[in-house]
Structure formats: C-alpha cells, structure tokens
Amino acid sequence: MGQDQTKQQIEKGLHLYQSNHTEKALQVWMRVLEKSADPAGRFRVLGCLITAHAEMGRYKDMLKFAVVQIDTARELEDPDYLTESYLNLARSNEKLCEFQKTISYCKTCLNMQGTTVNMQLNGQVSLSMGNAFLGLSIFQKALECFEKALRYAHNNDDKMLECRVCCSLGNFYAQLKDYEKALFFPCKAAELVNDYGKGWSLKYRAMSQYHMAVAYRKLGRLADAMDCCEESMKIALQHGDRPLQALCLLCFADIHRSRKDVQLGLLKLHCLCERIYRTKGQQQELRDHVVKFHECVEEMELYCGMCGESIGEKNNQLQALPCSHFFHLKCLQTNGTRGCPNCRRSSLKPGYV
Helix, strand or coil: CCHHHHHHHHHHHHHHHHCCCHHHHHHHHHHHHHHCCCHHHHHHHHHHHHHHHHHCCCHHHHHHHHHHHHHHHHHHCCHHHHHHHHHHHHHHHHHCCCHHHHHHHHHHHHCCCCCHHHHHHHHHHHHHHHHHHHHCCCHHHHHHHHHHHHHHHHHCCCHHHHHHHHHHHHHHHHHCCCHHHHHHHHHHHHHHHHHHHHHCCCHHHHHHHHHHHHHHHHCCCHHHHHHHHHHHHHHHHHHCCHHHHHHHHHHHHHHHHHCCCHHHHHHHHHHHHHHHHHHHCCHHHHHHHHHHHHHHHHHHCCECCCCCCECCCCCCCEEECCCCCEEEHHHHHHHCCCECCCCCCECCCCEEC
16 A cells, blocks of 8 residues: 555545544554555554544553554654654553653653654643643642643644643642632633634533533532533543543532432433443443333332333423422323322422423
C-alpha cells in the first residue's frame, strides 16, 4: 500500500469513526497498519488507533499502539514524531494510573526542545503531567502544570487545549473542595465549546457537562447536576465513550443519593446499563440488568395500575391521587372513573407530578 492509498484509507477510517461506525473504522486502520509501506502513514494511523482505544476505555491496547508508534518515530528519525509518540505513551500510562511513568515520559517530551511542533505540544505535555500529579495528590505541582498549560493555550490561541485544561482545573478544585471554582472552570470550558467548538468532537461538550454536573452536585444544585449529567451521558452513549459512561453512572448514583432516593438511583443505573449493554450486544449482561430493572420497578410499584406499563421509562404526564397511587393521565381520562382504580377510594383534588 503506497503513500496516496494509505492517506485515502486513513481518511476513510476517520469518516467512519466520526459517523460512530467505530469497529469498521478500526478494521480499516488495522489493514493500513498491516499493509502500508509508508512510515509516516503508519505513524498517523497509530495515532488514530491510540485515540480511538482511549475513548473506548481500552487503555492496555492504547499503550500497546503507543509503544509501536515510538518504534515508528525512531524509524522516521524525526524529533517531532518522537515527541508526539512520547506524549501518547505518557497519556496511555496516565489512563492506566501509572502516574510516575507518566511524569517521566512527559519530562522526556519537555527535554526535546527546538522545533515549532515541540513547542505546540508542550501545553498538552504540561496538561498530562498536571493530571498525573493530581492523581498522586501532589496539588501544588499539579496546579503549576495546569497554569503552564493554560499559558501555552493562550499564547498559541489553542481553544481546544484551553477547554481541556479548564476541565482538569474543575477536577482539581473539586478535590480541594472549592466547589465554586470547581464549577467556574468547566463552565468556562462549556463557553469555549459553544463559541469555538462547531467543528470539534462532541467529546469536549460531554467532558465539560460532566465536570459541571460534579460541581453542581457538590453545591447542592441537584436539578442542574442531573441536566448536565444526562447531556454528558447522551453524548457518551452516542460515541461509545465507555469511560465517560462509567463516570456519568457514578455521578447519577451520587445525585440520587444526595436526594435520598437510593431506589430511584438503582433504577436509573439499571436502565442506563441496559442501554449500554444493548448497544454493545452483550446479551448476558443485558438480560441481567433488564431483570434487575423490573425487580426495582416491582419493589417500588413504579407502574401504572391501569395499563401496567412502567412509569418513568417514557416522558408521559402522570396524575397522583390523594391515596398516593398514581397513573398515566391518559389512562385515567380514558377510564373515566372518579375513584382510584387500585384501592377504589374517592379521588378528590388530584395533583400532577
């Protein structure tokens, strides 16, 4: 496979990936990796594979491709390629919580000075190093790295990097329990997405919404937290971003726990897990969560006593009666009864929920 054909196949894979045909994109890129004789093309396709496996949460595979990419960069004998490959190796170890290795590889990147590309990557290197220091709870060094990354972003007018740094700063201040700042920075990230992110991946919007949800929950603004978390989960499901799906599930559970509605939290958890496993085609896990979901529904009596359908799965208007039983409004209107269909008590002054 020559240089032009390699380029065409890489672009074909990117188009498939952006259209959410992830597995097909991976197949195209793997064929390029096996058949291409162009080292620069192989380097680029390895970058695509690293990014895709990072977003799917397959961090060991991400690390495997990062190691191969370093060998390819050495073959090319180009310092820019070598810096980028070491950065991907640092990110892979960051995802695997190998924070000391992350810091070591980041320092290697920073020592490769002299080219324009290296200087542009320094902001991303500082961000990865900051995340590693935060993982080690070395807060002062983490903040220094984040501030350095932010300066690089401003100096290079790199709005994507600025967005990522703001999300990391949100996480930083959440850990320090300064929840006003923990909200300020992801809100700033969301503004950047709205102002500049028309051509960006939706992952930037999802990332900012998730960190906003965490801060809102800590501040007790649970309705806002739920809205942000639902938006983030929606994007994560669309793009098969399993790590973000897991974070959103934890956030949903925390929100429901803060509301003291633990059972509703479990219900939401099983419902979302069901959607994830259905998308992935994992039938056994899907069946398990469907059973658990319906067990929760039965235990909480979250079903309409007239039509028998679950309440809460669809956005239908409900009517609560004074006896505390509630039904789909359309079912009561169709039935025409003035008494509760469950206990036959008189229905005076019904309210809407």
